Amino acid sequence: MTNTNDSMKTGYAQKRKAINTIVYIILSVMVVIWIVPIIWLILQSFNTEMGVTTKFFPSSFTFDHYIALFTDEQYPYGKWILNTFMVAALSCVISTLFILMVSYALSRLRFKVRKTFLNLGLILGMFPGFMSMAATYNIMDIFGLKQQLFALVIVYSAGAGLGYQVAKGFFDTIPRSLDEAAKIDGATRNQIFWQIILPLSKPIIVYTALTTFTGPWADYIFVSYFMKDNESNWTVALGLYKMLDKEAISTHFTTFCAGAVLIAIPITILFIIMQRFYVEGVTGGAVKG
Numbered sequence: 001m002t003n004t005n006d007s008m009k010t011g012y013a014q015k016r017k018a019i020n021t022i023v024y025i026i027l028s029v030m031v032v033i034w035i036v037p038i039i040w041l042i043l044q045s046f047n048t049e050m051g052v053t054t055k056f057f058p059s060s061f062t063f064d065h066y067i068a069l070f071t072d073e074q075y076p077y078g079k080w081i082l083n084t085f086m087v088a089a090l091s092c093v094i095s096t097l098f099i100l101m102v103s104y105a106l107s108r109l110r111f112k113v114r115k116t117f118l119n120l121g122l123i124l125g126m127f128p129g130f131m132s133m134a135a136t137y138n139i140m141d142i143f144g145l146k147q148q149l150f151a152l153v154i155v156y157s158a159g160a161g162l163g164y165q166v167a168k169g170f171f172d173t174i175p176r177s178l179d180e181a182a183k184i185d186g187a188t189r190n191q192i193f194w195q196i197i198l199p200l201s202k203p204i205i206v207y208t209a210l211t212t213f214t215g216p217w218a219d220y221i222f223v224s225y226f227m228k229d230n231e232s233n234w235t236v237a238l239g240l241y242k243m244l245d246k247e248a249i250s251t252h253f254t255t256f257c258a259g260a261v262l263i264a265i266p267i268t269i270l271f272i273i274m275q276r277f278y279v280e281g282v283t284g285g286a287v288k289g
Contacts, residue, residue, distance in 0.1 A: 045258035051250040065258040075239060075252065076231075077259055083149055084235040084263075088216040090153045095160035095212035096205065103167035104193055108179060121162045129159070133225050140226070147230040152223065156216045163211075170204040171197065206274050214267055236263050 040056060045065055047058035069077035106118060136155055137146070145151040174197060182192045198205065220237040227233050234242075236259065242248065243256040 041257050042261055044254055045261045047254050047257075050252070050254055052253050065255045066262070068255050069259050069262065072255070075243060075255070077236070077239065077262075079232065080234055080236045080239040081263070083233060084217060084237070087149055087152045087156070087235060088213050091156035091216045092209055092213040094153070094157035095163075096208045098157065098160040099163055099167050099208050099212070100198070100201075100205065101193070102161035103164040104171050104197060106164055107168045107171035108176070108189075121164060125162050125165075129155075130221050130225075133222065137226060147227055147233060149233050151226055152216065152235075155222055155226070156212075156219075160212060167204050167208055170201065174200060210270060210274060213270075217263075217267060 043056065043058055044053070046061040046063070047053065047055075048060045048062045048064075049058070069075075106114065140146055140148070140151040140154070145154070178196055178200075179192050182196055187196070216235075218237060219235075220241060223235045223238045224241070227235075227238060240256055240259050240263070243252040243259070249256075
């Protein structure tokens with residue numbers, strides 16, 4: 001009997017090892033597929049040639065394309081970065097507050113239309129935001145905000161409260177006994193939220209801030225529709241895309257690569273620094289007891 005059990009354990013271990021090996025191979029292939037285009041983009045940003053090339057490794061290297069990003073008057077990359085940062089930062093702050101407040105209310109409060117609102121929010125979240133672009137653009141025009149950066153902030157943050165699902169799940173893991181104890185001590189709902197719940201919610205705050213920042217930072221669809229030909233209010237996504245126009249790509253493709261590398265650096269650094277909190281926010285880890 002002992003020999004049989006040992007054989008079964010050995011067979012199970014070998015089978016598990018084989019499965020793990022296959023999984024590692026698949027993941028390694030996926031990593032290569034994912035990282036090769038990024039390496040190619042970085043290499044092309046230092047290429048001395050101006051247009052598109054089929055060479056993976058450039059024949060010579062230069063920093064001129066990075067310098068050109070901030071000296072080319074036709075494509076004011078520095079201005080685009082400032083526009084992008086302003087829109088992304090304001091949208092991040094407003095959207096994060098909206099999401100956290102709506103999520104806390106849905107997690108803690110009980111009111112008649114609560115379930116209806118939860119279902120409605122889930123249904124509306126299934127429709128992509130660009131379906132309402134035409135109507136939203138006309139509304140911004142009525143209020144005199146057509147082709148204005150503040151219009152983008154409103155668009156990105158106005159409906160942020162519908163993205164309550166992850167944050168609500170996080171707040172559900174925080175014991176309600178904390179709220180009840182604070183009420184006994186005379187704290188209001190407002191004080192409980194700002195002084196007790198939020199200090200315990202750093203992971204979900206970081207997660208929400210990152211997601212609400214990266215959306216406007218990389219968005220192209222709304223910017224292209226709202227800004228149109230107002231080049232002074234373009235963001236990086238739209239500006240870089242214009243470098244790929246038929247008349248510009250032969251002279252600005254490698255400059256586009258340099259711009260794409262630079263715009264990715266801030267987000268990469270943020271994710272590396274905040275990775276631990278980001279994962280905790282997704283998994284819903286909170287203080288227990």
